Amino acid sequence: MKMRLWLRCISFVLLCCYGIQIGFAYKIPPVQLELKEEGFLVSIPHESGIENVAFNVNRNRPFKAFEQGEFSGRVSTETNNRWIFEIKRRLREDDTIYIWTDVQFNKNRFRSMSSPIMVSEVPSGVIAINEMVNDKKPVVITTETPPAIDPRNDICEPTLTIIRNRNACRGELIFEENFNGNELNATRWRYEVRMPLDIADAEFVLYDTNAEITNGMLKIEPRIWGNDNPNADIRRGNLNLGVRCTAYQNSDVECRRQAFGRVVLPPILTARINTKHAFSFKYGRVEVRAKLPQGDWLFPLLLLEPLANLYGQQAYASGQMRIAFIRSNLNLQTSDGIEMGGRVLYGGAVLRPEASYRNTFMVNTSRDAHFGETFHIYSLTWDDQRLSFEVDGQKYGSIDGGFAQHEMGHNYAWTNGNHMAPLDQEFFITLGVAAGGHGDFPDDCLSKPWANTSPKAALNFWRDRGNWKSTWTNPSLIVDYVRVYAI
Template identity: 35%
Template sequence: MLIIKLLLFSACVLPTVISFTVPKPKIEAIYPKGFRVSAPNDGYSFYGFRSNVNKQLDGLEMGQYSKDIPFPENDQWVYQENKPKLKLGDTIYYWTFVLKNGQRNIQQGSWTVTGFVNNNGISVDEDGNPTRVEFVTDSPSIVFDSKFGTPATLKPEVTVTSSCQESQSAVLGKTKICKGDLLFAEEFDKSDIKELTNWDPEVKFPQEPDYPFNVYMTDSLGLDKGILSISPSLLQSKYNEDIINERLDLANTCTGRMGTRECAQVASGFLILPPVITGKLTTKNKFNFRFGRIEIRAKLTEGNWLIPEITLEPRDSVYGDQRYESGLIRVAFAKGNTLFAKKLYGGPVLSDSEPYRTIHMKEKTGIYNWYKDFHNYSMVWKPDGLELFVDGDMYGTVDPGEGFFSSGLKHSVKHAAQWSRGTAMAPLDEMFYVSLGLRVGGVNDFADDSIKPWRNRNSKALLNFWNAKDSWYPTWSDAAVKVDYVRVYAL
């Protein structure tokens, strides 16, 4: 984010150097909501788009809809905004910021809505009906105007080739997927969590392999002005001062396995109840996919011993359901402690214990702590590896080589042998779903040291964490994980 701010600062205070031309972007109004911006790539290293709808921009302001496009797709810089519902006659005022060979080009312009297209780029009317229908026979094809039924053009063609290029991505329940398709989009523009039809909240005590110190409830989930927030609170604030030493049954609201500690727990001696309430949402019952590009704009959590959960999780646990046998992919991971918060991590977790737990994780050190602002976290999940980005900057790639099973066995990961049943990407070659949540402590993500109030393998870890409340609770003043949007595109 600092890099982007510096770019914009230099654009505002220094003379603009224009030694190359940039074509005007193509803008399309999408039915029923949103617009798409595309521009051909000509060796650019950065493409930024700032815009307002029906309101002129005040100089080089960020505008209502702002995007730094991470990288070109099929030699095109493409940005799709899904929030505004445009009408005929609406005007988008914009400016673009482009870098090439260290020089910059700033271009201002406007575009007025005169028609609509659907997500596949086909022209439609205001009701979403195609405006032109093409019939193809052995004779020249004729294109009819849908309103009047009269021939509009004659084209000397005898065959039609589809514009759809088959994608490597797969979506559960969907048969035809084209390259670049928007497979999933969530803008969090509802007023209540219950209105989010793409998501289900978790209500349970999370267990193995990390045994975090929290219980998931819906109390922690909120929506405000298009932003999802997941905030921690003390269990005492919902029940009573001594609840951590009592019994808590999540009853029929529990989404975990009934009859297990995921749904009910009884405190006994130093084995207290998890003292913190947090939240978690997943698309497990709504959207599952294999391979694609995921993009999430989020602000990470701030506070000691807090961990954001912005991940992909396996739907069916084909390779096993313990010790990350079926894998977990962290799209964005940074600990909430100020001491650790400049380190961003992304990549797969394929074992619960070190050194293999973090061996494939990639790291980027920020100039500031990552929780200071919103950032665009994206990842390309391919049949032959992973690519990790933040604010358009690639900071890591993960190559399975001969297969994760091979490197796993070399590091004495017993369950790695199961991965030989799949591809080189196994266990990351099955259906995964999107998960957004907030976690506290646990016994794997924080190494034991002199400042940590618990020891990972100590039976009193949870109690010792709670007894140190005065050292960590005051740091939770701005502890919410906040998510602006989630988008998944086909490869």
């Protein structure tokens, strides 16, 4: 009898304790987003038992897990009965905000992922961000001291990524450019001042220093030579870039040109910038939020280019990766009825200069609207097996390595590299806008005014400007940010 009574008492105590545990289980309340003049605030209300709160916030990029955010911070003191994290970054009307929260409550840690909020739907002031609608419960982790929010997440996991002159940790943000200020950051970017090499796919442009930084955006707007003044004739005169020229291989071709006969001055003035002197990497994930150009015979340059031509000096012997590419025509079809204009997005590698091979290592996706209508997030993940491509978080294709064994491969030196050769070395970032050229617009495109193999290609392109210049209503490439993550 005494034994039974003793067991009943123990059961009662355990039941009471269990009931107290359930009764006081903490649930993270909805996060509030408050827009401010110089940034924004995220916060949750204070409750007795909260010891600290960490917020992780991303703009325009969903979290794939409880990972480091673009903006992260741990708050150790409540203010006016709220736990507040302030971010000194203005939000734009087309931004989408993603948040997850980590709360230490009575020595336990609780995590909750919030649903996304579109800033355009915020009328003013404070918005409460509801919890995810998929009925997932907050993650609870028992620990005495939660890890600090840190770019390396305290534990440096091994990574495939190699960065010039330093190590990295998997998931680390290793490069970020938000184009703040009023001019290009010369410690990260340099202009290319040159004409393209006279190779099989040279564009019809002069690259110069005509990019601008406005409202936290990079803007590159191509212009017709001499602003199409009647007195500006690309068939006469000479061009000498002098000491400003940044020729890669041949200064006679890239820095100087005398117009005569079929040789003309570049019909289009534009810009091209790169990180070659400051940042390069091998393997990683690149994200570019950009609004692509709209206008016939234009195309954006969102590229990774080789730091060194380890596989030879021939065009594309060491490869080029295209994070995103469109032919910016408002309407463009081939003679077979294939759509090739700005509603079709491509990503991939260029390994040969000829136009007939341009799509060999490309994947694509299409939309009802031109990709230059609004901003999109273009992503390339490059590892030791393949290239993978996303737009706005949606994967649309991948390209496996083994290029040396591919029937279109043309460089035996690639067999000396690994599975991804020639894409197995460090590459740098290039941004720009180009026009025309011998390699990116197939000859079977309807209404195309030049032939790729014609020595008069650039001249014929320029002569047709009465047809295409009216389509250049939004010809600029506008870039919000560039980020690179270790993988």
